[in-house]
Amino acid sequence: MKESRNKSIAIAGAGLVGSVVACYLAQRGYQVDIFERRADPRLVGSEHGRSINLALSNRGWLPLKEIGLESEVKKLIIPMNGRMMHDTSGELTFQPYGKEGQAINSISRGGLNMLLLNAAEKAGCSTHFNCQVEHVNFETAELKFRNGRTFSADIIIGADGAFSAIRSQMQRTDRFNYSQYFIDYGYKEMTMPASITGDHLMEKNALHIWPRGNFMLIALPNLDGSYTCTLFLPFEGKNSFENLDTDEKIKEFFATTFPDVIPLIPEILEDFHDNPTSSLVTIRCFPWRNGNVLIIGDASHGIVPFYGQGMNSGFEDCRVLNKLLDEHDDNWDEVMEIFQDLRKPDADAIADLALRNFVEMRDLVADDDFLLRKKIEARLHDAFPDEWVPLYTMVTFREDIRYSEALERGHHQARIMDKVMANPNIHEDWEKLDLKAIVDQLKPQ
Ligand SMILES: Cc1cc2nc3c(=O)[nH]c(=O)nc-3n(C[C@H](O)[C@H](O)[C@H](O)COP(=O)(O)OP(=O)(O)OC[C@H]3O[C@@H](n4cnc5c(N)ncnc54)[C@H](O)[C@@H]3O)c2cc1C
Structure with a gap:
């Protein structure tokens, strides 16, 4: 084990993101302690008897695979291959999300959280429940809890969700930008x-x-x-x-x-x-690092749920952080700086995309022009799989494409599709479109 990995890490929040980052860091050899405000869901049950689920897609899968949980998570999921739309007369229409075999996965939030907590403990983390963080010292990395106890570590990770106590303390520091909408x-x-x-x-x-x-x-x-x-x-x-x-x-x-x-x-x-x-709130803030403290997941970027990417983006945070630790010999000082600069544009991009997707889900999915546009884009993707990738596919199924890149490419493709759809006879003539000529418009003129 590297000398630097003798560092101790305290994580605030044993939700989805806190437990995934705990698994990564414990597997790297750090001493990890997780502090959670609530009682242990494995003892008291989660969600007050209700079953709440989430859509897990590729960006969330990859980190779960990396921490060795693929086969266990597979037992908890139901693949969803597309949208089943119900109109007011009960008529059904199915729209696939991507190509054959591409699906997003329904998973129980409580079930996943419990599996992750077990995995974190198995990797060597110590978990502490009923410990609500009330105060953090950014320089000495000391946490103070509501029950009066304190805990000191070398690094603190704030994964304490959209109403993060750690972030609210950052809000009281100079030059910290913050907005909630x-x-x-x-x-x-x-x-x-x-x-x-x-x-x-x-x-x-x-x-x-x-x-x-x-x-x-x-x-x-x-x-x-x-x-x-x-x-x-x-x-x-x-x-x-x-x-x-x-x-x-x-x-x-x-x-x-x-x-x-x-x-x-x-x-x-x-x-x-x-x-x-x-x-439903969107939270943006920066910087995410103060001294020896870093915030991740909803604590640093809370988004509305309409792209099904909040948890997925939080898990991606954990994967990127782990990769940077690999690349920078566990030099936390460097890694925290690079991490926030790299992830901030991606967090902003998915926040914008999620707000926009609400209109698509509640309104456009039942619109003829929108459906034709999707059909044409699917054809373009079949014919030119690398050049033309529909925005939904980039966000949901292509974890190798950053959210910020997906947003930019999506804008460019949308402008081209606006021109295609402006043809008054497009509903009759769409099968005769010159797909190559459309894709050529992607190249810089
Ligand atoms: C209706 C809805 C649907 C959603 N659907 C999806 C979806 O389909 N796909 C998807 O990817 N995302 C979805 N999301 C988003 C997803 O729920 C969040 O992005 C995800 O839960 C963020 O994880 P987190 O660990 O950062 O925060 P949280 O899950 O909020 O966990 C934070 C943890 O910190 C604890 N905590 C809080 N304050 C303190 C404190 N002071 N001290 C100690 N512990 C503390 C909390 O008790 C909690 O356990 C949805 C969200 C909503 C609201």
Whole structure:
């Protein structure tokens, strides 16, 4: 083991990103201690009895593979090969996400977190629950907890989520830039149970979407045959959480906008009343490093969930950090500087893409022009797989392309597609398009 790896590392937050970075660092030979505000989910259960799931895609897979968890994580996932769209008459349309074999994966947040905590402990980390960080000393790398205890390390990693205590202390330091932006929409989770035989009541290998213009419902499958549904709705206005204030209005809203869902969620009213309405925020800040402290994951870049990339980008942070430690002989001083400069443009890019994708999911996926555009782009990708890569594919399936590069290439391709779609006869003539001439427009003129 390298001398430098005798350093001790304290991680604030044993969520998804905190546990992955703990695995990487313990496997490198560091002494790692993780401090988590909440109780151990393996003892008390997670998510208050609800099953909440996430979409895991390539950028999240690669780090999980690198820390040796591929086969265990595979047991927890359900591949989703595309979007299954439900219109108001219950008619279904399936749109594949990519080429044959490309899928995003539904995974239980609680199940994944518990697996990661077990892996971190197996790699030698010490975990400490019910330890809420209240204060950090950036220079001496000392943490102070709510219970009065303290802990000193050589390096501290703040993986304590979107409302990070470590970041809020950075906010009080000179030249720290920070912004938070709440969108006007909230979300509420509901459960669609399994059939009495424990089967899925809708297509299992799909992410279900009910796009309704300025709001939407989505559903991701769980291993037990149920689905976790999430309603994204404005806080105020015509169809809004504020307006759905009586049982009659809630029933009427579902009956008219999501009629095929009613028989599938028998406890709609209970779920609607019992489950919280939560807000959605984008957090940007810089620098991510102060002295011997570095923030990663949602603590440094919280994004809205519409590209399914929050966790994936946080796991990518861990992989990039580990790679930089390899390349710079575990020189943390250098690595923390390079890390933040490298990752910041990518974090900003995925934050922008995630905000934009909300419009695509709730509205455009049901639009004829949009669907044709996707079809033409799929053809371009088939004919010129390296030159033309659809934006969704770059973000979701191409972990070798940085988010910032995906955003830039996506802009360029979108400008070219705008011209293609401006042809008034495009719906009739699209199969006759000269694909090579379109791809040639990507080259610098
Ligand atoms: C509705 C919704 C859907 C989503 N869907 C997806 C998806 O499909 N795909 C995807 O990739 N991402 C998704 N995300 C984003 C994803 O949930 C986050 O990006 C991810 O959880 C970030 O992980 P994290 O470890 O950085 O933060 P968190 O998961 O928030 O973990 C932070 C941990 O730190 C602990 N903590 C907080 N404060 C302290 C403190 N002071 N002291 C000690 N511990 C503390 C917390 O208890 C928690 O355990 C979604 C998010 C939302 C809201």
